[in-house]
Amino acid sequence: MRRxxxxxxxxxxxxxxxxxxIPASTQLSGDPFFVKKTWFIGGAGNWDYLTIDSAAQRLYxxxxxxxxxxDLGSGDLIAQISGFVEAHSVALDDTGAYAYVSDGxxxxxxxxxxxxxxxxxxxxxxxxxxxxxxxxxxKLVFAICGANTAIPTAPKPPVRPRAAGSSxxxxxxxxxxxxxxxxxxxxxxxxxxxxxxIADLAVAGDFRFAQADGDGNVYVSVGEAHxxxxxxxxxxxADLPQRVARLDGPAVAASAHRQLDAQSSPTxxxxxxVHFDWSRNANPGxxxxxxxxxxxxxxxxxxxxxxxxxxxFLACGDQKLLVLNAGAGDPVASLTTGPGDEAIAYDRDRxxxxxxxGAGYGSVTIIRQDAVTDSYxxxxxxxxxxxxxxxxxxxxxxxxxxxxxxxGVDLTxxxxxxxxxxxxxxxxxxxxxxxx
Numbered sequence: 001m002r003r004x005x006x007x008x009x010x011x012x013x014x015x016x017x018x019x020x021x022i023p024a025s026t027q028l029s030g031d032p033f034f035v036k037k038t039w040f041i042g043g044a045g046n047w048d049y050l051t052i053d054s055a056a057q058r059l060y061x062x063x064x065x066x067x068x069x070x071d072l073g074s075g076d077l078i079a080q081i082s083g084f085v086e087a088h089s090v091a092l093d094d095t096g097a098y099a100y101v102s103d104g105x106x107x108x109x110x111x112x113x114x115x116x117x118x119x120x121x122x123x124x125x126x127x128x129x130x131x132x133x134x135x136x137x138x139k140l141v142f143a144i145c146g147a148n149t150a151i152p153t154a155p156k157p158p159v160r161p162r163a164a165g166s167s168x169x170x171x172x173x174x175x176x177x178x179x180x181x182x183x184x185x186x187x188x189x190x191x192x193x194x195x196x197x198i199a200d201l202a203v204a205g206d207f208r209f210a211q212a213d214g215d216g217n218v219y220v221s222v223g224e225a226h227x228x229x230x231x232x233x234x235x236x237x238a239d240l241p242q243r244v245a246r247l248d249g250p251a252v253a254a255s256a257h258r259q260l261d262a263q264s265s266p267t268x269x270x271x272x273x274v275h276f277d278w279s280r281n282a283n284p285g286x287x288x289x290x291x292x293x294x295x296x297x298x299x300x301x302x303x304x305x306x307x308x309x310x311x312x313f314l315a316c317g318d319q320k321l322l323v324l325n326a327g328a329g330d331p332v333a334s335l336t337t338g339p340g341d342e343a344i345a346y347d348r349d350r351x352x353x354x355x356x357x358g359a360g361y362g363s364v365t366i367i368r369q370d371a372v373t374d375s376y377x378x379x380x381x382x383x384x385x386x387x388x389x390x391x392x393x394x395x396x397x398x399x400x401x402x403x404x405x406x407x408g409v410d411l412t413x414x415x416x417x418x419x420x421x422x423x424x425x426x427x428x429x430x431x432x433x434x435x436x
Contacts, residue, residue, distance in 0.1 A: 033366060033382050036399070037433040039075035043068055044424070047403055049131070049343065050392040051090040051099075053114070059392065059401055059431065060099065062087040067101055069117055070431055072394060072401075079117040084110060091134040091141060093192055100141045100190070102129035109143050109188075111195060121195055125188040133210040133218050134192070138249035141190040142218050147183050147206040147225050183225035183240055184279045189252055197273040199256040201247075203288065204279050205240045208300065209343075213307040218247040219326070221300040221314060222290070227279075242300055244291040244312060244324070251287045295331035297322045304346035304353070309371050313353050315341045321355055321367060323376055333376045337365040345393040345400060354400050358389025364400065364434065384432055399435040 045064020052059055058078070059070040067087050069079040085106040092099050098120065099112040107128055113120040127145035134141050185207035189199040206223035213219065222245050227238040259274040278284040291312075293300070299317030306313070311332065312324040319341060323333040340359025347354070353367040353376075366380040388404040406428035409420050 031436045032380055033364075033400075033434050033436060035382075035384065035432050036435045037075060037431075039070065039431040039433070040427065041068060041070060041075075041077040041429060041431060042427045043080070043429045044426075046086075047390070047429075048087070049089040049390050050401060050403065051092060052392045052394050052401065053092055053096075054394050054396040055096065056114075057394075057396075060090040060092075061403055061431075062089055062101065063403075063429070067099075067112065072397075072399075072433075075431065075433075081112060081117055081119065083119045088130045089132045091132045093134050093139075094136045098192070100132055100134060100143075100192070102132040102143055104128045104130055109141065109190060123190060123195060123197060125190075125197060126200075127186045127188065129188065131208065131210045131220075133212045135212045135216065135218050135249035136214060137216040138253040139192050140198075140249050140253055141192055142210055142212075142220075142247060142249075143188040143190065144207050144210050144220060145186040145188065146208060147185045183227040183238075185222075187220075187247065189256065189273075191253075196271065198260060198271075199252065199274045199276060201252075201276045201288070202279045203245070204281070205243065205245070207245065209302045211303055211305055212249075213305040213326075215307045216249050217305075217307075218249060219303060219305055219312060220245040220247065221303050223300060242293050242297060244293065244300070244303070244314065244329070246289045246291060246326075248287055248289075255287055291324065291326070291329035293322070293324075294329060295322060295334060296320075301341065302343040302356075304344045306346060306348065306369070308348070309374070311369075313344050313346055315344050315355055317341070319357075321353065321365070321376075332374060335365075335367055335376060335378055337378075338363045338381065340389060341365070343390040345391050347393045347395060347398055349395060350398050352393075352398075354391060354393060356384075356389050356391040356402060358387050358404075360386075362386045362388045362404065364388075364391065364402070382434065384434075385430075388432060397435070399433055402432045402434070403430065404432070405429045 043063050047063040057072040061068040065084050067081040071078050084103045086104045088102045088104050090099050090101050101110045103110050109123045110119050111121045129143035129145050131144040185203050187201040191198045206225040208221045210220045222243045224242045225240045229236050256274045297316035302315040304313045310326040312326045314322040319337050321335045321337050337355045338357030341355050341357045343356045345354045351369040355365040357363045362384040364382045368379045385404045388402040391402045393400045406425040407422040408425045
């Protein structure tokens with residue numbers, strides 16, 4: 001009887017794997033991941049991306065008007081950096097001195113002193129950034145303003161026609177020039193040594209999440225977009241596909257500095273950033289290349305990079321993780337994840353990929369990489385909490401961190417069916433620590 005039961009269970013597992021390839025955590029043998037700790041740290045407002053400083057054992061949380069800093073050893077909230085309008089993402093430099101925070105609604109990047117845990121300076125960029133990445137080889141920060149938020153809020157002069165792909169420096173009173181078309185994102189490039197903007201890249205498509213690979217490149221997921229412009233008095237429309245952009249940090253720095261060195265003024269004046277108009281270029285050149293998505297990936301979001309094996313990991317809105325060759329863009333693997341997959345974290349030392357699925361009940365899909373055979377498999381789907389949609393991995397310990405809160409209903413307010421609104425429960429904002 002026991003032998004028949006075991007055979008039946010094996011058959012069920014085999015059949016179920018064909019329709020639902022994600023195993024439940026209870027089906028795993030060995031040492032599965034689980035939620036080890038929950039730290040309630042409080043705070044109000046929406047949150048976005050998480051960043052870990054493994055050397056200092058600190059977790060940075062972009063949380064509305066503040067950046068919260070949590071000690072990973074104790075779970076204590078050691079600082080709450082204020083002064084932001086709406087913080088979205090934190091990029092750490094390689095010196096341990098500064099962090100760069102994209103402040104979306106302020107149209108700025110704020111420089112945070114990591115020793116004092118306070119804002120050191122603010123860099124206006126004239127568009128609303130969300131994702132941000134530090135590229136260590138060129139010492140540049142790349143702030144990403146997506147197509148829906150890239151239009152500058154400051155007054156701008158009339159657009160003057162110029163050749164596609166051209167670049168120029170902007171006079172002191174000008175803001176970045178905007179072509180008469182939609183579907184354009186801006187990548188604002190900041191020199192971290194001088195703490196000023198050196199270039200503004202106008203690029204076609206909806207640029208989303210940026211990740212540096214440590215070898216000079218910054219990869220950005222690009223959603224589909226639509227362009228509309230006038231050409232010889234006629235309306236022109238173009239559909240831009242989903243893809244991945246690869247920015248070469250040192251090449252961007254060299255191009256920008258060549259233009260900046262050409263600036264001449266009889267009197268001392270602030271250096272003006274270079275504006276590169278790549279809004280209609282399929283592949284502008286060495287500075288920016290596009291990697292096509294030859295395999296299906298609806299609504300690409302978060303990504304991470306395995307620079308050692310030239311692999312890209314891309315979260316897709318259709319509950320998939322797509323693995324790509326970072327050079328040619330050829331698809332390597334496609335795996336089922338979960339609803340609302342938005343952020344990815346790659347643990348290079350352990351060959352594990354974590355995908356945060358924030359919709360539904362919330363889960364983390366854990367994928368094992370076999371670099372020898374270049375194969376990938378889902379090893380666990382761990383239930384977490386609703387809206388736990390962003391995450392970060394501590395490379396020194398292998399632990400993974402997510403944040404979320406509880407929603408409740410105010411039953412003291414009267415109303416009919418459909419009028420009750422869910423609101424965050426005060427003090428419920430929490431950090432989830434996942435490990436073995």
